[in-house]
Amino acid sequence: MAEVSIKCPQCGMELKAPNEDELAKNFKAHTHEVHDMEMSEEEAKQKVKMMRGGM
Numbered sequence: 001m002a003e004v005s006i007k008c009p010q011c012g013m014e015l016k017a018p019n020e021d022e023l024a025k026n027f028k029a030h031t032h033e034v035h036d037m038e039m040s041e042e043e044a045k046q047k048v049k050m051m052r053g054g055m
């Protein structure tokens with residue numbers, strides 16, 4: 001099974017999920033819980049795409 005991952009740009013923590021949608025949700029939850037940041041799901045998806053494209 002393919003797995004996708006990104007590193008949080010704020011703290012470098014690796015976030016993993018089975019697909020990009022789940023990864024966006026994880027990233028959204030992570031930035032909210034750990035960094036006290038709010039972003040929409042759409043915004044999280046775009047950032048995940050950008051980060052994955054850049055790696």
Ligand SMILES: [Zn+2]
Pocket residue numbers: 008009010011012013030031034035
């Ligand atoms: Zn982080």
